[in-house]
Amino acid sequence: MSTIKEFLTNDHSKCDEIFASMEEEAVKSLENTRPLCEEFIAQTEKHFQMEERVMFLEFETKTGMTQGPTMMMRQEHTQMRALMKDMLNAIEINNKDKFFGYSETLMILLQQHNMKEEQMLYPMAQQHLSAESDRIVDMMSSLTAQ
């Protein structure tokens, strides 16, 4: 079974893949972009929830740190949720400039967020939660987004 770090890092790649397909479609026409945008949002939301409802909680319980890195990651999730909503609204009003403005901002925010997680938080989590790694990965994979 993959480690917490591998599992969540692979999930980042899945989201990136859908994001790239969404932008490719958006260049052609925004009209057909909605399903891909919704798929991207659903996949990303599931990822956020795997972290917020499982991994972050386990990490916070184990380390006693509730005001540290996980809090900042939650804040960035909030920022990204707002941007994803803005992207959908831009599709709704068929405004390509707005759409790419939001997708560009989201892209950079997302990538620097992922980098902080992959290079710092996940290795920290893996180290502190190594004994429970399989159980946590199981819980995350069985999670259904709310």
Added chain:
Amino acid sequence: MELNGLSIDQAPPISAPVRFFITAPIFGLIAGILIFFSDSATLMSRFSIESIVITHTITIGFLGFIMLGALTQMLPVLVGAKMPKVVFVAKYSFILITLGLIFMILGLLHNDICTYLSILGLAGGFLMMLGSMAIALKGVNNFTPTVKAISTSIFFATTIVIMGIFLLYSYTDDNISEYQIIIANIHSVWAIFGFGGILIIGVSFQVLPMFYVAPKFKSFCKKRVVWLISTGLFLWLVFSLFKEDYTIFAKAWIALFFWAFATTVWLKLNRRRRPISDVTVWYWRTASIFLSLGAFLWIFDEYFKHEYIVMVAVLIGGGFIISIMIGMLYKVVPFLVWFHLNGMGYMSIPTMNEMINKNLSKAQFILFVLSLIGFIFSFYIPILLQISALAFCISMIILEYNIISPILIYKKIIKTKPDFDMSLFSQKD
């Protein structure tokens, strides 16, 4: 283990990198004005005082400032390294380097006491900044290829500062010896390839796949290229000092890997998943072309008594490094403005694409590239020098406007009340 090593608060305040970014085009403009009042015959010699002054106005005032500003921002985000006293260091090193550079320009042009003052400013400013970065990097546990490249580039930066100070000191005395010319050769090659080049390569490992969804760099490339280039740079040092006839081998070695990097960048951009082709992509492509030409001309120059060395400097320093720096500014400055405002609870912010006028950034790009081409041909058609300098100056003015525009948006929005109270999220010390 450092558990507090991950937070928005760890990133420096926006003023730390931005003061470097908005000052850089001003020095670019000063360099353009100095070129305008020069003549191509003087600039053909890399050891003329005018050439040295113009080169350093660009390398320190433009390139150095952007690289230092970017590093203060990148170290926490890309690397997770926390610079000690970052606000203090960024502010005072900026003041010292700015004053040091102004005194250096005046000192070299008028050969007076300003040169001594410039030594104090430049040595103090650079060593404070680089020392703080070295301390930050010492605490990094996850030594990725990007961290290795940044650390290596900071090592080269420190050595070129020390060599530069020695050379500057030697200019207070009119007798320039053969030995100082050798040091100048090592200083310039290590500055361009060791500091600028390796830093760009290391950052591109992350940035190209991230921002353009380009294919990732191969493991060999990420693990070995920085060491291979560093080996070439050390060979350059050894041959320059002891076996000058052999420097061509070190030169070919270094040029080969930079040409390979230029080609890789071009191919990766061709295979990128993000379909958007904005001015930043144009800048990466321009950098790739100019670097390839520059690398070959650098070798070719060996057989023409270094007649083309200034042209090589225009191709590599201007076409490669300045291009990447400007492209990066166009991405980073709007993002920083958005990120800091959004982090403070402001939700009604223009998107990144709305902060910089696209037509103006295209105009800036075209003028900049034309000016470089003009500088190259001015070796054959001297009249082109003034026209190119003018184009370069205008491109720098537009760049300054383009960089300040998002900052003005930031200043305007920050005076209003945030949409959300984000104080709950602020890190407790």
